Amino acid sequence: KEGHSGPTYESLQAVFDLQAFRPAVNLSNPTIxxxxxxxxxxxxxxxxxxxxxxxxxxxxxxxxxxxxxxxxECNGVSRISLPVRQLWSPDIIVYEVDDDVSQACPYVYVNYTGRIRWDRMLRLVSSCNLEIFSFPFDVQNCTFTFGSYMHTRDVRVSPAVTFKEMSLNSKRYLEASGEWEVVDILGETSILQFGIDEWDIITFWVVIKRRPVLYVVNLLIPSSFLMLIDILSFYLPPHSVDRASFKMTLILGYTVFLLIMNDLLPSTANGTPIIIYFSVCLALMVISLLETVVITNVLHHSSMKYQEVPKWVRVVILKYIASLICYRWPEPELQQICQYLGDLHTHLISLQKENELQDQWCHVGYVLDYLLFRIYLLLISCYAMVIICMWCIWINQ
Structure with missing residues (x-):
């Protein structure tokens, strides 16, 4: 009408009165x-x-x-906003949702062609078949199925944009926050049939993957360090008691580490995560401790007199296994004695020279100690004199 800036309230009231009815002139035509x-x-x-x-x-x-x-006819007005509660709206739900906290915009945008846009912000708690076998390098594929709750084929659903555009938009918002990132969003439309009734639905597959940096830094790297220390412990003398004690301490520390990090590990009955690697590492540490116990027991026999090595042990271990691992036998006893005497002579000479140098450094240390002690006494005396003088001056004032 002339003089109005857009559709009037009177013209919209008739539409508001039809809120309970699907907005189609011919009810046989579905609403897309x-x-x-x-x-x-x-x-x-x-x-x-x-x-x-x-x-x-x-x-x-x-x-x-x-x-x-x-x-x-409305002064060029092509779009208006109206309260959504005054208009008919499709009852679109997510089928997998256990809890839906919706913050829907109370208004919708209406184009002059009758096209309506309604924005909603949804906090969805949905069921998803989570596979954590590859944790923390796991990729999850969760499904969101959108469709009408009450309306059958008279309300059809279809994607508003391409699935690639949805994926790009989600990646842009999700790439800088949180533990997860979007890999891809796929989808398809289909028909859900239950008896004689059919519902038009659209299914989205949201593929997300975990960012594993937190778990690698806090779990895998410390565990690898402990395993490396356990490997290096084999360089300790086998006959030393400290080797067994060191390994037991290492196992205790690894167990405490697993207890502290237990909250970071996922738990599910549907699969065993690859993080079972920790349990394998603990088992390997126990095996290495058992190996130390066995070797210590074998070496204990060497201190027992008149205890001969069994023949099968000499053949299997000292002959075949020693050749297999390229084990070098020690030199003859006479050469060892000569070598020991030479080493002893060299050691005595080095000890004598070391004692002489040690005496020289001791004298240097004593001289410097006396010098610094006297300088320290001088500084203390000067400081005390300054304090006494200032005190006297303050009293005389």
Whole structure:
């Protein structure tokens, strides 16, 4: 109408009165609802209960055949906002959701062609089949199925944008936050049939992968260091008691490490994560301790007199296994005695020279000690005189 800036309240009231009815002139024609969403954040993944908590930006489009006007007759107004509670809206739900905390915008945008856009922010707690065998390098594939709750084929659903665009938008918002990142978003439309009723649904597959840096730094690297120390402990003398004590201390430390890091490890009954590597490492440490016990027991026999090595041990171990591992036998006893005497002579000479040098350094240390002690006494005396003089001056004032 002339003089108005857009559709009037009187013209919209008739539309508001039809809120309970699907906005189609011919009810045999279905209402097409276009759906798109952006995965803004992955708030939590509970492997034990198989629950995924996400935050979505959901956008719905549909056509309202009773809200059409000519912009030329309304001073060029081509879009208006209306309260969503006054209009019919499709009852689109997510089938996998256990809990839905929706912060829907109370208004919708209406185009002059009757196209409506409704934005919703959803905090979804949904079920997802979580596989953690490859933890912390796991990739999860969760499903979001959108469809009408009450309406059958009279409400159709389809994607508003391409799945690639949804994936790119989600990657842009999710790449700088949280433990997870989006790999891809795929989808397809299908028909859900239950008896004689059919529902139009659209299924999205959201593929996310974990960022493993936290777990590598806090779990894998410390565990690898402990295993490296356990390997280096084999360079300790086998007959030393300290070797067995060291290994037992290492096992105790590794057990405490696993208890502290237990909260970071996922738990589920559906699969065993690759982080069982920790239990394998602990088992290997126990095996290395048992090996030390066995070797210590064997070496104990060498101190027992008149205890002959069994023949099968000499053949199997001293002949075949020694050749296999390239074990070098010690030199003849006479050469060893000569070598020991030469080493002893060299050692005595080095001890004599070391004693002489030690005496020289001791005298240097004594001289410097006396010098610094006297300088210290001089500084203390000067400081005491300054304090006494200042005290006297203060009293005389």
């Amino acid at each position: 609802t276009n759906i798109s969403f952006t995965l803004y954040a992955v708030l939590g993944v509970n492997e034990k209960t198989q629950i995924l908590t996400t935050f979505l930006w959901l956008r719905l489009y549909w056509h309202h055949e009773f809200l059409v006007w000519d912009p030329d």
